[in-house]
Amino acid sequence: MRTGHDFISRMTNFEEDSYGVTVPLITxxxxxKLGKSLGNAVWLDENLSTPYECYQYFRNTPDSKIEEYLKxxxxxxxxxxxxxxxSHRAKPHEYAAQIKLAKQITLLVHxxxxxxxxxRSTQAMFAQNIDLLHHLTEKEIDGLxxxxxxxxxxxxxxxxxxxxxxxxxxxxxxxxxxxVINDGGVSVNHQKLANPHAVLVFGIHILPNRLTVLRVGKxxxxxxxxxxxxxxxxxVG
Numbered sequence: 001m002r003t004g005h006d007f008i009s010r011m012t013n014f015e016e017d018s019y020g021v022t023v024p025l026i027t028x029x030x031x032x033k034l035g036k037s038l039g040n041a042v043w044l045d046e047n048l049s050t051p052y053e054c055y056q057y058f059r060n061t062p063d064s065k066i067e068e069y070l071k072x073x074x075x076x077x078x079x080x081x082x083x084x085x086x087s088h089r090a091k092p093h094e095y096a097a098q099i100k101l102a103k104q105i106t107l108l109v110h111x112x113x114x115x116x117x118x119x120r121s122t123q124a125m126f127a128q129n130i131d132l133l134h135h136l137t138e139k140e141i142d143g144l145x146x147x148x149x150x151x152x153x154x155x156x157x158x159x160x161x162x163x164x165x166x167x168x169x170x171x172x173x174x175x176x177x178x179x180v181i182n183d184g185g186v187s188v189n190h191q192k193l194a195n196p197h198a199v200l201v202f203g204i205h206i207l208p209n210r211l212t213v214l215r216v217g218k219x220x221x222x223x224x225x226x227x228x229x230x231x232x233x234x235x236v237g
Contacts, residue, residue, distance in 0.1 A: 026072065029062045044109055050143035051110040055118035059095070059102040063088075066097045074104040117143070125213070125221060128190040134207050141211055141225065150223040155206070161188065162196040168222045170214060180216065187215040 001020035008018040025033045035041055042057050043049040049057075061069055066088070070081045088097035107115045121140050124132035125148075136144075144150075151168050153159075162177060165186065171177035180186060181196040188205045189212060206212055212224035 029064045046110060046114065046143075050146055051106055051114035051118035052121040052140070052143045053147050054109055055102045055106045055115070055122060056147070057102075058105050059098050059122070061098050061101060063092060066101060070097065070101055070104075074101065074108075076100075076104065130189050130191070130207075133189055133211060133213055134209060136209060136211065138209075141209070141223070145223055145225070148221050148223050150225060152225045152227055155202075155210070155226045155228050157199070157202075159200050160197050161186065161193055161200065161205075164200065164212070164224060165196075165214065165216075168214060168224060170216050170220070170222055185217055189213055190215070 001022075005018050005020060008016065027033050041049075042054055058069070058073075067081065067085050070076060070084070071078075074081075076084075084097050084100055088094075103115060103119075106118050110118070117137075117140055120132070121136065121144055123129070124136050124140075125144070149168065153164070153167060161181060162174070165171060165177050165181065166174060170186075171180065178196050182194060184192050184194045186193060188200070189207065191204075193205070200206055200212070206226055210226040212226065214222040214224065216222070
């Protein structure tokens with residue numbers, strides 16, 4: 001800014017005034033700035049941050065920053081923000097303020113289609129509805145794969161749940177995998193499967209869009225994208 005000010009002054013022989021404007025850095029709850037140097041940037045380009053990633057990033061805004069972000073990142077009237085925050089403080093478990101923030105920013109950056117896609121992907125992952133997973137488009141699956149651990153596997157009719165969990169590196173070793181699966185800690189396409197030796201069935205565990213979603217515990221998701229030998233040869237060719 002100082003350099004620009006000096007340059008303008010020299011070019012105009014000090015006959016024109018020039019000004020610089022600064023604003024406080026936008027930070028997270030730990031006081032760290034939001035930016036690419038710290039690896040916590042949210043990009044406007046959907047090839048760098050998909051609509052789903054954008055939506056999820058702001059959907060997970062901590063309570064301590066939500067009001068500030070609503071004021072900075074949205075065009076909501078101040079009285080509406082105040083009403084929203086009052087409702088949020090009364091029922092914080094409903095995350096109304098975070099959802100509103102996520103929708104407003106995703107709509108602003110990615111438009112209506114981007115917001116619709118982000119909501120579909122969010123519901124497919126968290127609403128525990130296999131039909132929603134089934135109807136995810138290839139582009140939406142690509143978007144999920146940018147933020148969720150994903151592996152590509154060849155479609156084999158004899159693969160077991162244990163085989164897939166180990167291939168996806170859901171567990172550090174087979175003993176841990178067996179214990180967690182037997183204890184009911186693994187879901188396949190939102191359905192618990194407590195038999196590690198169960199063979200995955202096409203149409204149930206492997207969806208028609210060649211997707212399987214593994215969930216370990218409550219929050220650890222893994223995507224399996226299935227290919228056939230013919231697809232691999234086509235991709236190589």
